[in-house]
Amino acid sequence: MRAIIFAVALTFGCNNQAPEKLSEQPDSEVRTVKSKTRKQLNQTPTEHLQTLKSRPIPELGSKTTLSDEDFQTLLTDEEFKILRKQGTERAFSGEYNDHKEAGTYHCRACNAPLYTSETKFDSRTGWPSFWDAIEGRVETRPDNSYGMTRTEIVCAHCDSHLGHVFDDGPEPTGLRHCANSLSLVFHPETP
Ligand SMILES: [Zn+2]
Numbered sequence: 265m266r267a268i269i270f271a272v273a274l275t276f277g278c279n280n281q282a283p284e285k286l287s288e289q290p291d292s293e294v295r296t297v298k299s300k301t302r303k304q305l306n307q308t309p310t311e312h313l314q315t316l317k318s319r320p321i322p323e324l325g326s327k328t329t330l331s332d333e334d335f336q337t338l339l340t341d342e343e344f345k346i347l348r349k350q351g352t353e354r355a356f357s358g359e360y361n362d363h364k365e366a367g368t369y370h371c372r373a374c375n376a377p378l379y380t381s382e383t384k385f386d387s388r389t390g391w392p393s394f395w396d397a398i399e400g401r402v403e404t405r406p407d408n409s410y411g412m413t414r415t416e417i418v419c420a421h422c423d424s425h426l427g428h429v430f431d432d433g434p435e436p437t438g439l440r441h442c443a444n445s446l447s448l449v450f451h452p453e454t455p
Contacts, residue, residue: 305340312340313449316338316372316375316449317370317375317449317451319374319375320375321370321375321376321377322374322375322376322421322422324400324401325400325420326421327421327422328374328421328422328423330373330374330422332348335347335348335373335422335424336348338373339372339373342446343372343373343446343447346425346444346446346447347371347372347373347424347425347446347447348373348424348425349425350409350416350425351425351444352427352444353391353444353445353446354390355389355390355391356390357390357445358390358391358392358444358445358446359445360392360445360448360450361390361391361392361445362386363384363392363445363450364381364384365381365450365452365453366381366382366452366453366454367380367381367450367451367452367453368380368381368398368450368451368453369381369384369392369394369443369448369449369450369451370448370449370450370451371419371421371422371424371426371447371448371449372424372446372447372448372449373419373422373424373447374419374421374422374424375449376401376419376420376421376422377398377401377451378397378398378401378402378419378426378443378448379394379396379397379398379402379441379443379448380398381453383395383396383397385433385434387433387440387442389442391427391442391443391444391445392442392443392444392445392448393433393440393441393442393443394440394441394443395433395434395435395436395437395438395439395440395441396437396439396441397417397441400420401419401420401421402417402418402419402420402426402441403417403418403419403420403423404416404417404418404429405418407428414428414430415428415429415430416428417429417441417443419447424447425444425447426441426443426444426447426448427441427442427443427444427447428442429441429442430442
């Protein structure tokens, strides 16, 4: 049974989604749509993450007042697509998949603390996985997209998409919070 679950995890991944619908815009218009890269944010990747991490930590139980437009200004297109449009990063591509430092993983959109390194484990799925979230910081929602019955995990403060939670994780919870690295930003225990 575990082998089947593992095979399914590899096939469908964390929050696997069908290929994006091709744009219905005429070719000429498609070509003018450019992605906002980190370079266009005028920051190196390190500076960009530093900016996101230096924001105030949202209080437990509070809700963001930022709009999607605000998030679009703050995030790269890739981050925006995952956090605000329920996208999925490629398996084994994320910077936190094999990350083992001690510290806390915060929401990349709002900087709320979500997971600690103490609950991180190697799920071999290609996405950072945790057997529990920091209490009150993550919410779940049913997700029936793409013909699958899954449970989405979102940031409790800003509703940004993190990934999905499955019940094939290790003890003590038996849960596997499968998140996108691009949904998270790591705060080391000793900065
Ligand atoms: Zn958030």
